[in-house]
Amino acid sequence: MLQNPEAAAKIKEMLNKPAPSTIFSPEKALGLLLSLKLSKWQYITLRETTIREGSKEIYPSYYKVQKAKLQCYPPKAFVAVTDSSAKIALQALLDLTVNRIFETIRSPDAIQNKQLILISKWGFDGASNQSRYKQNIESGQGDSSIFMTSLVPLKLTADGDTVWVNPKPCSPMYCRPVQFSFVKETKDVVINEKTAMDDEIEALVPSKCQGHEISHKLMMTMIDGKICTYLSEAKSNAACYLCLAKPTEMSKLDVIASKTISSGVYEFGLSTLHARINVMECLLHIAYRLDFKKWSARGEGHQELLHSRKKLIQDRFKDDLNLLIDIVKQGSGTTNDGNTARRFFEFPDKTAAITGLDEDLIRRFSVILQAITSGEIIDVPKFKEYARTTAEKYVELYDWYYMSSTVHKLLIHGGDIIAENAIVPIGSLSEEASEARNKDFRRFREHHSRKKSRQASNEDILNMLIISSDPLISFTRPKLDAHKRQTYFKETVELLQLQDQEAPTEFLEVISIIEPDSEVDSDGDEL
Structure with a gap:
């Protein structure tokens, strides 16, 4: 018999209380x-x-x-699905995105009567080698290639102050689908889609949510170098689409200084994901030609020297760093992906020993690439000076090999591009989210779509792309407690401009600085 009636009453109340x-x-x-x-x-x-x-x-x-x-879907009236494409009206997509973002803001009343602006990036990308299905397509197009337009919200500001910020701007978790179509990426397709998007952007009106009006600013930075060439006056990918310099002029710094920049091309950003890969490939091509030091391997015996040195370098990368360099993959492309490029620049001393290139030059490129992908604000004057010195060193060491268009853009125009897009850190404007979305598209199409008809399949794919990028759903996704540790060179930190006085302490907690002789490993996100 219980001696404490209060405890007995408490226990009885707990037993009778319905389970949560x-x-x-x-x-x-x-x-x-x-x-x-x-x-x-x-x-x-x-x-x-x-x-x-x-x-x-x-x-x-x-x-x-x-x-x-x-609750994640836009109104059906603003969605158009055919057997070869699917599209959401841009206005409807932005209205839905704003509403879902507001559901993650704890105190939206605090921003009453303030000017609200949602800053987003957008772009398009093509992907080949898609699975070919048996169903017929009424339009007569094949389904081996896909062309997709995407949008990523970056931050919501109220009178200039940040109210909401995308915690993963380079992740597909917030990469919203605008349209996809089964068509090969060509110049005509790119120009037509750019024109259609420009018309929709021009017709945008402020979104309304919980008594607020939210204006929109869209930045077209999720594109690669090939699309930049299509949309500029450049004749080929080998030329610079900004100053229209030819390959033979890339390394002539005095000639480049006198060229005028084409208007409206700074908005394309730096394409930071492809920049890392393209810079690595440029350095590899120099390393392959060190035995004869010519840009073109057309002389007597030059092809044999190039192939033998290339094989030697590939074997050493495999043995020393477990990297597969410049190996053609079955289907299309090579093994030169983002993770390979990260490892290539992670240890300049080892890379220099394997390739025979100057270690300081490799380190300088590593610093520049770390700065533009860091997601932090960059000190533009310091970056310009560091890039200019790097360009001079490149010309001094390897003037016989013309700079690639990507190396030229980084070293000559990188500072100006960063300054023109300073509304958000240049690292947040990467095209990585749309590139990673191609993998999601393949998975959704294979495992999460009905196969009874092309139209039903495309509708399911679009729905999965919408759900998986919904801001509220992404906000509730499981998060790891431990932050991934990033490693930066000391020179990289010197190029970054921290926003406030408290930033240095917080910043140094999540990074470690690599001294010149250090071998600290870093954890890179898988693409």
């Missing part, structure tokens, strides 16, 4: 489903297993998850 409902909200469960890449059957099996084993109902029913999905 599900721990996971439908939005949080949907975020978990996306992060773990679960199918409908896998989610239902996980939920029923936890209930069967005696645990309380942790996960909501799949019916509630489906209702959460419906």
Whole structure:
């Protein structure tokens, strides 16, 4: 018999109290489903297993998850799906994105009567080697290539102050689909899509949400060098689309200084993902030709020297750094991807020993690439001076090999491009999100789309692209407590301009500085 009646009453009250409902909200469960890449059957099996084993109902029913999905979709009237394409009206997509962002803001009333602007980046990209399905396409087009336009919200400002910021601007988690079509990326396709997007951007009106009006600023930076060439006056990818310098003029710094820059091309950004890969390939091509020091391997025996040295360098990279360099992959492309380029520049001393190139020059390129991909604000005058010195060193050492258009753009025009796009850090304007989205497209098409018709399949793909990039769902996705440790060279930190007095302490907690003789490893996100 209990001696304490108050304790007995408390215990009775707890026993009679109904068990709490599900721990996971439908939005949080949907975020978990996306992060773990679960199918409908896998989610239902996980939920029923936890209930069967005696645990309380942790996960909501799949019916509630489906209702959460419906909240992610724009109105059907603004979505057009055919057997070869799918498209969302830009105005409707931005209105939906603003509404979902506001659901993640804790105190939206604090920004009442302020001028709100949502800054976003956009661009398009083509991807080949898509799976070919048996269904016929009424338009007669094939399905081996895809051309996709995407948009990523970067930050929401109120009278210039940041209210919301995208925590992962280079991740596909916030990469919103505008349109995709099964068509090969050509100059005509690019120009037509650019014209259509410009018309929609011109017709945009402020979005309305919770009594606020939000204006929009869109920056076209999620494009690669080939698309930049299509949209400029340049004749080929080998020429600079900014100053129209030919390959033979790239290394003539005095000639470049007198050239005029084409108007309206600074807005294309630096294409930081491809910049790292293209700079690595430029340095590799120099290393392959060190035995005869000619830009073109057309002389007697030059091809043999090039191939033998290339094989030697490839073998040493495989043995010393476990890297597959310049190896053609089955289908298309090579093994020169973003992660390979990161490792290439991570240890300038080892890379220099393998390639025979100047270690200081490799280190300088590493510093420049780290700065433009850091996501921090860059001190433009310091960056310009560092890039100019690097260009002079390049010409002094390897004047016989013309700079590639990417190296030329970084060293000669990089500072001006950063200054023109200073509204957000240049690293946040990368095209990495849209490139990574190609992998999601293949997965959604294979595992999360109906195959009864082309139109049904495209509708399901578009829906999955919308859900997986929804700001509210992405906000609720599982997050790791530990921050990934980044490593920067000391010179890189000197090029970065921290925003406030408290920033240095916080900044140095999540990075480590690499001294010249250090071999600290870094964890790079997988593309």
